[in-house]
Amino acid sequence: MSAPVIVPGVTGRRPSSLRPTSERARRRRPAGMRHRRRSVPLTILMGVAVVYTLLPLVWLLINATKTQADLFSTFGLWFGGEFALFDNIGRVLAYGDGIFGRWLLNTLLYVVVGAGGATLLATLGGYAIAKFRFRGRSAAIAVVLGAVAIPGTALAVPTFLMFARIGITDTPLAVILPSLISPFGLYLMWVFASESIPDELIEAARVDGASELRIFASVCMPLLGPGIVTVLLFTTVATWNNYFLPLIMLRNPDWYPLTIGLNSWNNQATTAGGDAIFDLVITGSLLAIIPLIALFLLLQRFWQSGLAAGSVKE
């Protein structure tokens, strides 16, 4: 995570008129810090905020080590009598003929095809809008900017009604197809492509006789790398965390992603004759969040600069 790597990523996506400004802004940090004393009250205030955000995660971690009996009988923020984490993990993976593993694979399928496809479509589309002039371009821009404001939840019920008519509900396709569109991703790639690919580079490749597809694949794609990773990260989160869409589309537990599966385990406790498995819900939740948190920690520099790109929208 060395600083020089961040620099091209961040400045590369600023509108060029802003670039000198943002460079100055970056430089102000070390200069500003020299005469700024750290404030203890402010640090304590931020400490409270950190406790608030980490508390539920700590609670989850602690309670994933408990047996169901200890869950009900011991204090929530301290360990129970028995350290049952590995036993719990084993039982999560074994319960219901190993359905948790199946749900994990389903989630991976939806993420790889859905988020991967969304990133590909957004990259191609963003590149088209940034680097080509064609009929319908401004209409496409207007539609995409409008669509950025339409959340998936607003479309879930209408999409379900339509898919039910076509007869593709309760199949993976019903979850994957709507995941393929990320207007915000396309917007990010548009901004990113405008700033990181010089027109002269494309012109030169054309003069050399390269086909448009080849220009995109071997000249432009490498320059778009950081933008692609950012969009991939955000579409991955959206797909991994998706709840409403799979809830409405899927009936067969074999196609559930982790989110719906965990919720169905939780609901078991309230159904008549259902097996209350809170210990498995808690340990399963822990297992479900670890991959994404790890991904975010590993790819920090991408999402931090990626959001910066989104915020200079005006």
Place this chain on the structure above:
Amino acid sequence: MTSTTRARRAGAPRLAGLGFLAPFAIVFALVFLAPIAYALFLSLFADRLVGGVQFVGLENFGSILSDPRFWSGVGNVALFLLVQVPIMLFLSLLVALAIDSGRVHGAAFVRLSIFLPYAVPAVVATLMWGFMYGDRFGLVRGFNELLGTSVSSPLAPDTVLAAIGNIVTWQFVGYNMLIFFAALRTVPASLYEAAEIDGAGELRVVTAIKLPAIRGALVIATIFSIIGSFQLFNEPSILRNLAPNAITSYFTPNLWAYELSFSGQQQGLAAAVAILMGILTAVIAYLVQLRGMRREQR
């Protein structure tokens, strides 16, 4: 020769541009435009016991608009919007300003910790908080036993909206903070230097330089939060199993639309709810944007 090459060169990218956009455009039409059109179509029909599916014009909209359950749901999300969104955005702004001021120890750790909940699925976030709220094995019970108090679980009808507000705040305070923080980083250093020369205090720098500089980010975050509030679904839907008495099937408009399209099989009504909420959301988001922009021009 030169003129034909130029013509070819100008013509080829034109088609290529459309070609690059086509995959997105086609899927977009299928999963964005078509469902909206289909919902508009469905909202004009009703499935009657006698006579089957019939064209009923705007009747579905009429019956939704005169149904107290719709207004109860709208009331809930409106209250949520008026209370939760300002609290969340204020907290996000506070953290962003604190980190940007360079006066916090361990600022990078603070930033990362507060953003982390964004990576937690709504299902897990809601289950965690739901369990913690619970008086069976939750923290509420734990603290009651520890302190000998008898605080009741927040999952009661009167307080459940606040309980949901806390979950949503927890999930998104870091995301909004990061948007504000990123915008703050683009403020040119020369402005701070000028302010310093003028002897402006920290608070004055915040109100005169920082806040105006990130107005765009504030407007965007507000719009997204408004949309999120109106579309509230995940948290109440998941909490319903932990608090069945506190959350009705029409607690939010989205929950009701879901109920109508499944349990009720009343697709026309479900489509009408989705369309009405879409229009309401768009109008309010547009007004905020208009107001935000007008201020900017002043």
